[in-house]
Each structure stands twice: as structure tokens, then as C-alpha cells.
Amino acid sequence: MAVSRFLYFIASMDEEQGLGKQNKIPWRSPSDLKRFQALTLGHTLLMGRKTWESLPRALPGRKSIICTRDEKFQAQGAEILKDPSQILERAKVETIYVIGGQKMYEYFSPFAAKLFLSFIPGRYACDAFFPPILKENYPLEYTETLADHKFSIFVHKEIFTP
Numbered sequence: 001m002a003v004s005r006f007l008y009f010i011a012s013m014d015e016e017q018g019l020g021k022q023n024k025i026p027w028r029s030p031s032d033l034k035r036f037q038a039l040t041l042g043h044t045l046l047m048g049r050k051t052w053e054s055l056p057r058a059l060p061g062r063k064s065i066i067c068t069r070d071e072k073f074q075a076q077g078a079e080i081l082k083d084p085s086q087i088l089e090r091a092k093v094e095t096i097y098v099i100g101g102q103k104m105y106e107y108f109s110p111f112a113a114k115l116f117l118s119f120i121p122g123r124y125a126c127d128a129f130f131p132p133i134l135k136e137n138y139p140l141e142y143t144e145t146l147a148d149h150k151f152s153i154f155v156h157k158e159i160f161t162p
């Protein structure tokens, strides 16, 4: 199955691949937030309805797309998408960051071209998890160890150029 060239995942997770608890991210890492801002600024963010509801407002300087099956759902400053598969063609020409949560990473996991992942030390009793993604499909491109987390970029083998 072909990946969509510019469909990227960005996520932070704990040692159990936990993403969040009660619709919140239970850790705080200013350096991770700073990188999230730097990577995503000027691009399109795609998220599930629950992740949208965990944010105070649309993130400035970026387009937001929210996936929901709710026909009546509305959100200020965001595009609503009922059929996530429509993103696959669009992400062949436009950079789209899937920013969560679990349901969105699961849905798009066969198609992600790059994974921008932050690994947060500790276990936070999460109730949402990053899906198991076949490591052999995603060679490591870059890694960096910071004071409070490790950050790595994995690129799908279809497009990885060592």
C-alpha cells in the first residue's frame, strides 16, 4: 500500500506508548511544544474531534482539519472532514501533519510517510495510545536526546534515502 508523500505524524508518547489521559496530555515539555510549533507552523493539521476539543482554540498560523462523523459538528476556524480518506490524495501534494489522537493515528498508520516522535520518560496511566507501527517499515532518519525527552524522525522505507 502506497504512503502519501507528505502525510506526517507528529506525536509525543510515554514509555507505554501512551498519548493522553481523560482527553489531556498528562506531561509538560516546553521543548517539545516549541518543536511542535516550529515543525507545524504554516502547514495543515489534521486531528480527531476529541483532540480538537482538548485544545483551547485553533492553533494560530496553521490550517486545522477536524475529523468527525457528526453531521452537525461545527468549529470556528477549522475545516470539518467526514471522510478521512479524502486526505490521502491531498497529502500527495500538500504537507499534512496528523496531530492525533489515537483514532487518527490508527486510521492513517498505513499511509504515513514520516513520523516525528517524542519519547517522554515515565508512565502516565494513559487511556489513549500510539498504535503499533511496524518498525521495519520506518528506518530511523534522525534522533536527538534532550534534557527531558528523546526526539526521533522515522521515514517510511518507500521514500527513505540514506
Ligand SMILES: NC(=O)c1ccc[n+]([C@@H]2O[C@H](COP(=O)([O-])OP(=O)(O)OC[C@H]3O[C@@H](n4cnc5c(N)ncnc54)[C@H](OP(=O)(O)O)[C@@H]3O)[C@@H](O)[C@H]2O)c1
Pocket: 010, 011, 012, 013, 018, 019, 020, 021, 022, 023, 024, 025, 047, 048, 049, 050, 051, 052, 054, 067, 068, 069, 070, 073, 081, 082, 083, 084, 099, 100, 101, 102, 103, 104, 105, 107, 128
Ligand atoms: N501525546 C500526543 O502527541 C497527543 C496528540 C493528540 C492527542 N493526544 C491525546 O489523544 C487522546 C484523544 O485520542 P482519541 O483517539 O480518543 O480521539 P481523537 O482521535 O482525537 O478523536 C476521535 C474522534 O475522531 C472522529 N473520528 C475517528 N475516526 C473517524 C473516521 N474514520 N471518520 C470520521 N471521523 C472519525 C470521531 O469523532 P466523532 O465522535 O465526533 O464522530 C472520534 O470520536 C487525548 O487524550 C489527547 O490528549 C495526544
